[in-house]
Amino acid sequence: MSTEIKENNTSRIDLQLLKKKKVNLAVFGHGNVGGKLLDQILESAASISERKHIVLNVFAVANSGQLLFQTDGIDENWRNKLKAEKAGWDISEVIKFARQYNLKNLIAIDNTGSTEFVEHYPKLIEGGFNLVSSNKHPNTRDLEFYHELRSLLQRHEKEFFYETNVGAGLPLIDTIKLLHLSGENITRIRGVFSGSLSYIFNTFSENDDSFGNVLKKAMNYGFTEPDPREDLSGNDVGRKLLILARELDLHHELTDVNIENLIPKPLRTIPKHEFLEQLDALDVKFHIKKRNQKKDHVLRYIGDLHGDLSEVNGGTLDVKLVSVPRDSTLGQLSNSDSLFEIYTQNYAQHPITIKGAGAGGAVTARGVLGDILRLSDKL
Numbered sequence: 001m002s003t004e005i006k007e008n009n010t011s012r013i014d015l016q017l018l019k020k021k022k023v024n025l026a027v028f029g030h031g032n033v034g035g036k037l038l039d040q041i042l043e044s045a046a047s048i049s050e051r052k053h054i055v056l057n058v059f060a061v062a063n064s065g066q067l068l069f070q071t072d073g074i075d076e077n078w079r080n081k082l083k084a085e086k087a088g089w090d091i092s093e094v095i096k097f098a099r100q101y102n103l104k105n106l107i108a109i110d111n112t113g114s115t116e117f118v119e120h121y122p123k124l125i126e127g128g129f130n131l132v133s134s135n136k137h138p139n140t141r142d143l144e145f146y147h148e149l150r151s152l153l154q155r156h157e158k159e160f161f162y163e164t165n166v167g168a169g170l171p172l173i174d175t176i177k178l179l180h181l182s183g184e185n186i187t188r189i190r191g192v193f194s195g196s197l198s199y200i201f202n203t204f205s206e207n208d209d210s211f212g213n214v215l216k217k218a219m220n221y222g223f224t225e226p227d228p229r230e231d232l233s234g235n236d237v238g239r240k241l242l243i244l245a246r247e248l249d250l251h252h253e254l255t256d257v258n259i260e261n262l263i264p265k266p267l268r269t270i271p272k273h274e275f276l277e278q279l280d281a282l283d284v285k286f287h288i289k290k291r292n293q294k295k296d297h298v299l300r301y302i303g304d305l306h307g308d309l310s311e312v313n314g315g316t317l318d319v320k321l322v323s324v325p326r327d328s329t330l331g332q333l334s335n336s337d338s339l340f341e342i343y344t345q346n347y348a349q350h351p352i353t354i355k356g357a358g359a360g361g362a363v364t365a366r367g368v369l370g371d372i373l374r375l376s377d378k379l
């Protein structure tokens with residue numbers, strides 16, 4: 001007698017679905033990046049299920065105030081449902097929910113820009129979650145935290161993917177990891193690391209628009225950090241440079257990065273809305289910098305990891321505004337393009353160059369989705 005279960009019209013079990021891998025996602029932050037990510041997941045879920053046999057099930061979505069659970073996955077109406085939720089939540093609720101419903105293949109996705117949210121990482125790992133993050137803070141806290149996080153992941157056999165930390169959707173971290181792992185000596189990484197500052201200086205260098213207006217446009221395009229001073233202060237580029245240095249096993253802290261802060265001192269610590277009302281204070285400063293350049297030169301804000309990268313404490317990390325010839329590689333950048341030149345022992349004269357949109361909600365969200373899928377393959 002055959003024991004094979006026959007699928008028929010009356011069967012309530014989808015046998016095809018049972019053969020697929022269900023990956024359960026908790027998404028934290030649904031702003032510019034997180035919101036686009038959720039849209040992309042909903043749009044692509046059917047084709048991912050078809051092509052990769054992976055079913056992406058977003059069972060939780062949260063912002064800084066509210067948390068929504070949907071055991072069988074969110075639908076297009078998630079924004080309204082989340083709005084209707086009570087204010088206030090705790091990370092232990094998410095871990096408890098996953099346990100209660102026996103959810104496997106767990107991934108927590110951090111699309112916040114929050115330093116506080118990073119405090120939840122150890123609890124999430126201990127609660128059975130793998131991690132994907134567009135947030136740069138977990139990788140730029142002190143080295144002790146950086147190493148502890150990695151040993152915790154190892155002990156719990158969990159993964160942490162963060163390709164979008166540098167270069168948004170560009171395949172940069174993975175490339176550097178592979179080169180380093182394969183023993184190729186990386187000797188220098190230099191380029192325009194910030195999509196927003198790329199857009200700002202590319203546009204400001206070529207047009208007559210004021211600096212403040214160009215900054216507002218960059219914000220409207222979703223290129224800047226939630227507070228654009230995180231970009232203008234050089235902190236965001238500093239973080240990216242530090243993340244790359246640490247990928248090369250260099251033991252640096254954020255305080256080791258020499259950063260040229262572009263914000264006049266009085267505007268650095270005032271509330272964001274007041275800063276945005278005083279943008280004309282930036283106009284004069286940058287107009288003078290633009291005018292004082294040599295002929296056919298343009299302004300670019302760069303990151304440069306150089307020096308002796310063979311010692312754990314070696315290397316110099318510089319973040320600064322430079323004036324370069326318009327026809328140079330950096331000078332030819334346009335729009336929000338980032339550019340990374342990776343010099344190695346075998347690419348000494350002609351560096352590996354990775355170039356493309358370095359900021360923006362949609363490209364970053366696509367990079368996060370890529371991380372989710374690569375991680376899903378490992379589960």
Ligand SMILES: NC(=O)C1=CN([C@@H]2O[C@H](COP(=O)(O)OP(=O)(O)OC[C@H]3O[C@@H](n4cnc5c(N)ncnc54)[C@H](O)[C@@H]3O)[C@@H](O)[C@H]2O)C=CC1
Nearest residue numbers: 029030031032033063064111112113114134135226359360
């Ligand atoms: N915009 C871009 O081009 C890129 C952004 N990123 C990173 O992506 C992250 C998100 O950026 P955006 O979406 O532009 O920011 P956003 O300000 O538009 O959205 C942030 C979201 O996080 C939520 N949030 C903040 N603190 C939270 C907390 N403690 N718990 C739960 N939710 C919290 C907010 O409610 C909001 O939904 C940032 O870390 C940013 O550095 C990375 C690469 C590129």
Ligand SMILES: N[C@@H](CC=O)C(=O)O
Nearest residue numbers: 194195196224225359
């Ligand atoms: N604000 C950042 C966004 C990506 O990390 C940038 O401008 O590059």
